[in-house]
Amino acid sequence: MSAARPLLTLPLAALLSCAGAPSTSDAGPPDSGPPDSGSSQPPGFADGVALFEAPDLDPAPGSLEVNLTAKVAAVKVNGLTVNRWTYDGHLPGPTLRATVGDRVLVHFKNELPEATTIHWHGVKVPADMDGSEATQAPIPPGGTFDYRFTVTEAGLFWYHPHLDSSTQIGSGLYGAIEVVDPAELALGDPVVLVLSDESTTDAGVLLPGDESGWFGDYFGREGNTLLVNGRVRPTLKARAGLPQRWKLLNASRARFYQLKIPGAQVQRIGGDVGLLAAPQPGNGVILTPGERAELWVNPAAPGTAASVQWLDSDRFHLGAKLPAQDLFVLETVDAPALGGRPAPPAALRTIAPLDVADAGTRRLELMEKAQNGIGVLGINGLTYDESKATPIMVRLGDTEVWEVANTTGYDHSFHLHGYAFQPLDVAGQPWPVREWKDTVLVPAKQSLHLAVRFDDRPGMWMLHCHIIDHVTLGMMAMLHVMP
Numbered sequence: 001m002s003a004a005r006p007l008l009t010l011p012l013a014a015l016l017s018c019a020g021a022p023s024t025s026d027a028g029p030p031d032s033g034p035p036d037s038g039s040s041q042p043p044g045f046a047d048g049v050a051l052f053e054a055p056d057l058d059p060a061p062g063s064l065e066v067n068l069t070a071k072v073a074a075v076k077v078n079g080l081t082v083n084r085w086t087y088d089g090h091l092p093g094p095t096l097r098a099t100v101g102d103r104v105l106v107h108f109k110n111e112l113p114e115a116t117t118i119h120w121h122g123v124k125v126p127a128d129m130d131g132s133e134a135t136q137a138p139i140p141p142g143g144t145f146d147y148r149f150t151v152t153e154a155g156l157f158w159y160h161p162h163l164d165s166s167t168q169i170g171s172g173l174y175g176a177i178e179v180v181d182p183a184e185l186a187l188g189d190p191v192v193l194v195l196s197d198e199s200t201t202d203a204g205v206l207l208p209g210d211e212s213g214w215f216g217d218y219f220g221r222e223g224n225t226l227l228v229n230g231r232v233r234p235t236l237k238a239r240a241g242l243p244q245r246w247k248l249l250n251a252s253r254a255r256f257y258q259l260k261i262p263g264a265q266v267q268r269i270g271g272d273v274g275l276l277a278a279p280q281p282g283n284g285v286i287l288t289p290g291e292r293a294e295l296w297v298n299p300a301a302p303g304t305a306a307s308v309q310w311l312d313s314d315r316f317h318l319g320a321k322l323p324a325q326d327l328f329v330l331e332t333v334d335a336p337a338l339g340g341r342p343a344p345p346a347a348l349r350t351i352a353p354l355d356v357a358d359a360g361t362r363r364l365e366l367m368e369k370a371q372n373g374i375g376v377l378g379i380n381g382l383t384y385d386e387s388k389a390t391p392i393m394v395r396l397g398d399t400e401v402w403e404v405a406n407t408t409g410y411d412h413s414f415h416l417h418g419y420a421f422q423p424l425d426v427a428g429q430p431w432p433v434r435e436w437k438d439t440v441l442v443p444a445k446q447s448l449h450l451a452v453r454f455d456d457r458p459g460m461w462m463l464h465c466h467i468i469d470h471v472t473l474g475m476m477a478m479l480h481v482m483p
């Protein structure tokens with residue numbers, strides 16, 4: 001594969017000068033002047049959050065070929081050696097790093113005690129590679145499957161099971177997919193940060209995936225241990241004035257992350273599928289399960305150690321918030337970079353709006369109802385079991401505007417397989433920036449409008465709440481993109 005990691009090993013300034021940097025992009029005017037020469041991140045600045053990278057079995061450029069085995073393995077978490085469900089014995093699973101245009105081949109083997117599949121969240125795979133029960137039979141224990149697809153867009157994506165998902169994701173089965181585009185703006189030294197949590201005893205033993213039954217499904221299982229790249233409160237080092245590009249993924253089952261990053265200038269520069277059209281305010285960004293965000297982070301004063309914290313976003317609208325929790329330490333150790341970089345470029349990339357002049361409209365209600373004396377969740381009046389025989393039908397080539405209406409009293413995370421969409425507005429307010437998303441917060445008692453084009457890859461797909469426990473209660477539906 002061709003996705004070596006020049007930004008981690010070369011000084012940013014050197015990279016900018018040899019690449020010609022912003023001028024090679026069509027994203028608009030260059031930013032606020034060249035950085036100083038010779039400045040770089042502190043040596044080993046990201047060692048504290050290093051992720052294992054899947055070795056490429058095919059050295060030819062344009063392809064990434066990896067082995068991936070799901071298995072129970074001993075890992076070290078918070079000083080304890082504990083068993084987790086893992087990909088290749090790593091928590092998170094190995095990072096797949098690829099370049100736009102790469103063909104990806106994953107030789108998957110299931111050594112778990114139960115059946116599984118892999119869903120490639122956000123990657124535009126063919127329908128029969130999507131890993132949902134709509135298109136793939138469960139891979140039994142001992143079974144194998146080759147997943148093949150091409151990565152066509154830059155961004156941070158991820159992979160996880162789409163079967164017994166609350167238990168399997170909650171037990172450790174998730175990994176990042178970083179797709180880079182050499183033609184993209186250089187926007188700081190990249191760091192992938194996988195945010196997850198797990199529910200364990202004091203001895204670090206995982207609680208059962210269905211722990212606390214219906215109550216856990218309804219409220220969503222938030223773990224008692226917060227992990228950043230599989231570690232408890234690791235340290236990331238930085239140099240004042242020299243921006244880092246944090247690529248964040250929320251791989252938790254149910255927890256929302258509102259991030260507080262003290263002592264730094266922070267702009268959101270990317271969303272689920274690559275860069276935004278323009279930077280947005282980045283401190284306080286909320287990530288629902290499955291969502292990604294890219295943040296441009298420019299640390300302020302050297303000699304400081306700031307705790308990057310999780311804040312409660314009150315997703316149940318209880319009017320009271322849980323105390324903040326530490327996620328990781330941002331340690332600014334070196335003298336300031338000469339000249340610094342006060343802001344990212346005002347234009348990041350060109351994103352054409354989807355043409356919705358002739359678009360059909362569709363309403364999807366995220367709702368709850370009583371069934372046999374308990375609350376269940378669904379879409380348009382039906383739980384997944386009730387609706388799966390009659391999928392939502394759309395036509396290949398059509399553009400549609402969807403109203404996703406949340407009529408429950410708490411927030412949901414709406415995820416569409418196979419197709420990215422452009423959010424148009426939420427709660428009556430225009431979406432602040434043009435961007436591509438596949439997972440989005442739909443606040444309680446509010447509606448969100450999005451535009452989506454079924455441009456390619458007909459077949460059966462899924463849409464569901466990415467609070468995975470809500471899938472268990474029925475908030476999922478099948479979508480048939482008809483050729």
Ligand SMILES: [Cu+2]
Nearest residue numbers: 412465467470
């Ligand atoms: Cu939900």
